[in-house]
Amino acid sequence: MPASRRAPVLRPTVLSLALAAALQAGSAWAVEPFVLKDIRVEGLQRSDAGTVFASLPFRIGDTYNDEKGAAALRALFATGLFKDVRIDIDDGVVVVIVEERPVIAAIDFVGLKEFEKDTLVKSLKDFGIGEGLPFDKALADRAEQELKRQYLTRSLYGAEVVTTVTPQERNRVNVTFTITEGTAAKIKELRIVGNKAFSEGTLKGLFDLNDGGWLNWYTKADRYSRSKLNADLETLRSYYLNRGYLEFNVDSTQVAISPDKQDITITINLTEGQPYTVTSVKLEGDFLGKEEDFKTLVKIKPGEPYRAEAVTETTKEFGDRFGLFGYAFARIDARPEIDRANGRVALTLVADPSRRVYVRRINVAGNTRTRDEVIRREFRQFESSWYDGQRIKLSRDRVDRLGYFSDVSVDTTEVPGTQDQVDLTFTVKEKPTGNLLVGAGYSSADRLSLTASIKQENVFGSGNYLGIEVNTSRSSRTLVISTVDPYFTIDGISRAFDVYYRTNKPINSRGEQYQLVTPGVAVRFGVPFSEYDTVFFGLGAERTEIKGTNAMPNNLYLYRLQFGESSNSFPLTIGWTRDERDSALVPNAGSYKRVNVDWTAFGNTRYLRTNLQYQHYWPITRQYTFAVNAEMGYGKGLAGRPYPVFKNFYGGGLGTVRVFDQGSLGPADVTGAYVGGNRRVNVNSELYVPVPGAGNDRTLRVFGFLDMGNVWGESEKMTTDSLRASAGLGLSWISPVGPLKLSWGTPVRKKPNDRIERLQFQIGTAF
Incomplete structure (x- = not known):
């Protein structure tokens, strides 16, 4: 054969055709097989020669032929590193010439x-x-x-x-x-065709998309999105199916855009069908001999309109109940028998529990920073135990509530070769848990306040919390250093340390130049008694100094005169919380309960201070929420000493009874200063509604409120006649700079000397 011969250059677009032609027609470029003496690579600039050699299907000493050459070209092009590749043959040496992609x-x-x-x-x-x-x-x-x-x-x-x-x-x-980019196309018209039972306005009100909301500049609800439209159509479907329209159907959806690509018209054609009433609900299949138990889980009753939501909830409850007994793959089918002539439907729930399984292994994936033990200690489902759907869901929720992850999911996989084992995989997606905050807030009571804090909720992936917080305002300044170990013991008992330095100037009408200075330390423990209940207890040590001489309120002056400028106390704290709200930021359902008691048995300050709080949220509809908050505080001096005035409760303003000036409720001394009292009661009721044009956005809502309450001193009698009340409207907005709450109202019950502040607001604070 000739001493030097060049194999053809095979482009990736014609490689297969050229190779086929060469093999079938005996191309003149074909190379007789020979034994490789050497391999050279030319043209490399950045890529490693090892990458090329690793892709070649031949080595020195092998027999080279056309098939191996074509395979080498395919492999090198497949790396995606080369723009062009060719092979030359030079006296038994293969020369691979490459042209790298930029x-x-x-x-x-x-x-x-x-x-x-x-x-x-x-x-x-x-x-x-x-x-x-x-x-x-x-x-x-x-x-x-x-x-x-x-x-x-x-x-x-x-x-x-x-x-x-x-x-x-x-x-x-x-x-x-x-x-x-140009300008965004906007929905000019949204039409619904075929509706008879419900008005077009009612149905369009269900949608997140709209064609004319005055707040669209904020919500962008007039910007078309296919995913948003699909979600709205599902909402529409659920609305009909939950009102008995079992055969409801969206026939078509037409989206038309104007020639200038600025206006969009959406037309939804639907068929309502007729409403159906449930005549009976029957259970069929294998219910493990617990039919009566399962019947209590049925959410839809005969005589009621068919509701798809209730059917879905019932089948889910059935699946969860089967899961309690280890049946991870139970199937529940809802089979409706429709009587169109009479508008009736008989529902049959058919259950097949399949087989009982237990969990062989629980895996954790996705945690690159957080230690496995931090996640695993939240599990309520254990390895080598029967599968329990409720415990698995609880485990997932507990991991999610840690706040370290943006997403938590659980996958169940069968173990190959077995019929009664599954593996669980908890997959988490970590998010930043550190927070460096420098901000400012403004309220009608405190004017300008500055806040700076550095917090780490998951120090070194250990699950521990460390925080330093500084807060300044006209009436209160705070420096707090806190650390929390949520699993101080293996049973989930938490331990927290606080070191703080607070200064406080009670708000009053004279503008006094005095202050209360309170440095202190505290340690507290939290004992979980259930998934929602936690009992706290702890011990603290603090020193309160009454500083200043100018125009001091009479009660502080007399207290300092009798007991001295400094007071030492060692409060023992006992508390209980139960949080069942669906959201801590914008709750729509559930309740929150709190009891906290401070008792000092040592030191030269002896007192008992109790705080009670109860919140409840009722979802009237998807958009409307009614909420009630009730608080009561009580303080009493012990060991023959009066209740310390610097532990008094204050009322009036946001958080207590709105419309009345901040801290202005309750007794006033001879100097005219508001001195607070040892007893406080306030009840707040609110009805939240969406801002017109904001759709279903719950971060921006208006509310009507009715507040009632007051503060009483030790020598005063608590009577209903002394209660103050107010009513008004407000705006709640989770703004980019922090939660904002603004209220405007009028007093319903007041006294002649009460100070009224109809407009009150606060922004930049944390819940």
């Missing part, structure tokens, strides 16, 4: 406003476009289409994307996406 040095965006740059960079990386990756024109085109798709999700149908590739030294390129 590497992306930088990605930039011009004209970007709608998205954060990091969001798009992460999205493009999924398509193979990222810094340090080989550049491919085909992938760049796909990335361009992906960017346009991202803009379509924001109703920016006129967005244009132009890709510019700028060569750099050392075979690198910069990729720049120049974007002309």
Whole structure:
């Protein structure tokens, strides 16, 4: 054979055709098989030669032929590192000549406003476009289409994307996406056709999308999104199915956009069908001999309209109940028997428990920072125990409530080769748990307050909390250092340490230049008695100094005159909480209960101080919530000593009885200063409704309120005639700078000397 011969250059687009032609037709370029003397690689700039050698299907000493050459070309192109590859044969030596693809040095965006740059960079990386990756024109085109798709999700149908590739030294390129975003297309008209039982306005009110809300500048509810429309259609479907319309159907959905891509018209065609009433509910199948027990779980009763929500809830309850007995794969089918002539439906619930299983192993995945033990100690389902659906759900909820993860999921997989074993995998997605905050707040009572804090809820992945907090305001300044070990013992008893320094100036009408200074330390323990109940107890030591001389309130002056400027106390704290709310930030259902007692038996200050609180939320509808909050405080001096005045309760303003000036309720001394009292009662009721035009956004709501309460001194009698009351309207907004609460009202019951402040607000505080 000739001393030197070049094998054909096979482009990736014609590789298979060229190879087939060579093999079938006996191409003149075919190479007679020979034994390899050596292999050389030419053209490498950044890639490692080992990458090339690892892709070759032959080694020195092997017999080389055309099939192996074609396989080598395919393997090298498959790496995605090379723009061109060819093989030359030189006297028994294979020479692999490569032309590397340029590497992306930088990605930039011009004209970007709608998205954060990091969001798009992460999205493009999924398509193979990222810094340090080989550049491919085909992938760049796909990335361009992906960017346009991202803009379509924001109703920016006129967005244009132009890709510019700028060569750099050392075979690198910069990729720049120049974007002309344009203006967002808005829903001009939303129509529902075919409805008879319910008005179009009622049905459109269920949607998050709308065609004319005056708050759309904030909610962006007039921006079309296919996912949002699908969610609204499911809401519409649920609305009908929960009112007996068993055969309801959305026939079609037409979305039309104007030629200038600025206006969108949505038309929804539906068929309501007729409403059905449930005549009977029967159980069939294997209910483990516990039919009566399962019947108590049925949420829909004969004589009521058919409600799909109740049927779904019932089948879920059945599945959970089977799970209690270890049946992880129970199937429950709801089979309706429809009588169209009479508008009736008979429901049959058929159960197949399948087989009982136990959990062989529980795996934890996704935690790169948090230790396994921090997650595992929250589990209520154990390995080598019968499968218990309720305990598994409780375990997932407890891990989620840690607050360290943005997502927690549980997957159940069967163990191969067995019929009665499953493995559980808890997959978590970690989120940042550190918080560095520097902020400011403003309230009608405290004026400007500054807040700075550094907190870490999961120190070194141990699950422990460490925080330093500084707060300043006109009436109160605080420095607190806290640490919490939620599992001080293996049984879940928590331990917390607090070191604090507080200064307080009671709010009154004279503007006194005095203050109460209270440094202290405390340790407390929390004992969980159930999944919702926790009992706290602890011991503290604090010293309170009454400083200042100018225009001091008479009660403080007399207390200091009798007992001295400084008071030492060692309060023993006992408390109980039960939190069953569905959300701590914007609750819609559930209740919260709290009892806290401080008792000092040592030191020169002896007192008993009790706080009781009860909250309850009733969801009237998806958008309307009624809430009641009741609080009572009581303090009493012990061992023949009076109740210390610096532990008094205060009332009036946000958090107690609105409309009345902050801290102005209760007794006033001869100087006119509001001195508070040893007893306090306040009851707040609120009805939350959505802001017109805001749709179902629960972070922005208006509310009507009715408050009642007062503060009483030791020498005063608590009577209903002395209660103050107010009513009004308010706005609650979880704003970017913090929760805002604004209220305006009028007194319903007041006394001539009461101080009224109709408009009150607070922003920048934490719940």
